[in-house]
Amino acid sequence: MTFSQRLYKKLQPIWRKNHAHPFVQGIGDGTLDSDKFRFFMIQDYLYLIDYAKLFAIGAVKANDLNTMGKFAELLDSTMNEEMSLHREYAKKFNISLEELENAEPAPTTLAYTHYMLAAGQSGSLAELVAALLPCMWSYNEIGTELNLRPGASEHELYGEWISMYSSSEFTELTNWCIGLLDELAEGKPQSELDKLEEIFLHTTRFEYMFWDMAYHQQMWPTDE
Numbered sequence: 001m002t003f004s005q006r007l008y009k010k011l012q013p014i015w016r017k018n019h020a021h022p023f024v025q026g027i028g029d030g031t032l033d034s035d036k037f038r039f040f041m042i043q044d045y046l047y048l049i050d051y052a053k054l055f056a057i058g059a060v061k062a063n064d065l066n067t068m069g070k071f072a073e074l075l076d077s078t079m080n081e082e083m084s085l086h087r088e089y090a091k092k093f094n095i096s097l098e099e100l101e102n103a104e105p106a107p108t109t110l111a112y113t114h115y116m117l118a119a120g121q122s123g124s125l126a127e128l129v130a131a132l133l134p135c136m137w138s139y140n141e142i143g144t145e146l147n148l149r150p151g152a153s154e155h156e157l158y159g160e161w162i163s164m165y166s167s168s169e170f171t172e173l174t175n176w177c178i179g180l181l182d183e184l185a186e187g188k189p190q191s192e193l194d195k196l197e198e199i200f201l202h203t204t205r206f207e208y209m210f211w212d213m214a215y216h217q218q219m220w221p222t223d224e
């Protein structure tokens with residue numbers, strides 16, 4: 001079994017909770033409250049600004065031109081394809097681009113992005129990939145699973161979201177990242193593999209927290 005498969009298998013209980021979350025299920029059956037989705041899109045846009053930076057850091061840390069080029073492609077596709085989905089949704093919700101970009105991050109968004117950026121900036125390339133992989137992988141899996149539901153990808157509001165994350169392009173980029181993690185993990189000492197596993201676990205948990213944050217539209221608990 002590959003390193004990534006081992007992590008994936010071990011963390012299945014959390015991954016299944018992500019799929020079962022009422023937010024995800026609500027996208028799938030089309031019943032999600034559009035206010036919750038609106039909140040999610042704004043927070044996810046802020047998330048993606050920092051997530052894209054991880055790909056830029058990946059390009060800096062890459063050891064060969066092929067890997068560097070792939071990170072450039074990931075940066076481009078995040079900023080110009082995935083984030084343009086969010087910009088289209090913002091239009092539907094009457095949110096201006098300025099409002100979108102300058103929105104206030106929720107505590108979970110802030111914690112998640114800062115954790116990933118810290119792991120990506122201070123760690124090895126393998127650590128960076130371990131931090132960003134659960135995000136791509138779980139969205140691709142969720143999109144693909146929801147796309148199997150008859151009519152889900154034609155839903156007036158949520159259809160495009162499902163089509164984006166189940167697309168062959170997103171799947172191909174995800175698979176490339178999975179392969180890269182396995183390549184980088186090869187021959188690493190157990191202590192380094194444990195570190196990779198820990199990072200992968202943390203961002204997997206953050207994925208759940210992000211769904212939950214959006215479902216409850218959770219900002220700071222102090223209201224000021």
Ligand SMILES: Cc1ncc(CO)c(N)n1
Nearest residue numbers: 044047048135136139210
């Ligand atoms: C929180 C989160 N995780 C993963 C993705 C997929 O890129 C996303 N857009 N947002």
